Amino acid sequence: MTPAFDDLLRRARALPRGGRRAVLGIAGSPGAGKSTLAGELVRQLNGAGEPWVAHVPMDGFHLADAELDRLGRRDRKGAPDTFDAAGYAALLHRLREEEYDEVVYAPGFERVLEQPVAGAVPVPPAARLVVTEGNYLLLGTGAWARVRPLLDEVWFCVLDEEERLRRLIARHVEFGKSPEEAAAWVGRSDRRNAELVASTRGAADLVVPGSAVPGRSRPAESADRDAAP
Structure with a gap:
């Protein structure tokens, strides 16, 4: 059964339990949505009241490109070894396990510059649910293997x-490449x-087709593990 978006909202809303902050991971291939x-979940869960859900990409x-140049990995930007996976895992541990009495700042990513930006994403103490999304949340190699145990669920x-x-x-193309360069990349x-x-799809708790997300006009492939919440 394909989950409706209301089902996803109910499932996400139920994740924080026992006064503990929960972390929901959203994985998928580049461009999968x-x-x-993540943005729609955060927007609708927060509604018009005090924000209690934060988004940490x-x-x-x-x-940074300068470090990728030094390592000789610039032409593979986006591959698993072009991220600070250990730093990401450390942030998730801090968000999930530490006391919630101060703002935690996470780095953001500026797509126009295609560069990370330190301290761009505040997670306030009131955030009881953190939604984090990225390609490699279910990857079981290297420092990425530290990520999955820190996530309550991964969709x-x-x-x-x-x-x-x-x-x-x-x-x-929107962020600066020519159509030919974009297609080649x-x-x-x-x-x-x-x-x-x-x-890594088989390790997910829930598979979410594009048809379940508001604003997705085209049907996605059928989901085979999307049990109802």
Whole structure:
């Protein structure tokens, strides 16, 4: 059964238990709609009252281009070893385990510059649920293996492959690449990353098709693990 968005809201709302902050992870291949789903969850759960849900993207842990140049990894930007995975895991541990008496600042990611920005995302003490999204939340190698135990649940976004590629190319064009450069990048670097991410789908708690997310006009592939909340 494909979950409706109201089902997703109820499931997310129930995650904080016993006075403890919960962390919900949203994984999926590049362009599958992770940010759209996370943003809509946060917006609707917070409503018009005091915000109790925060959004912390994994993309803030991209290594800076200068460091990627030093490491010789600039042409693979977006691959697992072009992120500070250990730093991301440390932030999740702090958000989940430490006392909630101060604002925790997470890094953001500036898409126009394609660079991380330190201290850009505040998580206030009132946040009882943190929604974090990124490609590699379910990856079981290296420092990424520290991430999954720190997440109460992980949902996996899927989208029709043709539509996913179309949106991904359009996003690269929007932020400065020519259509030809965008298509080449998606066919080279993003394709390899997407295949790796897709291989982790079976470890997700819930598979969310694009049709379950408001604003998604095209149907996504069927979900085979999307048990109702």
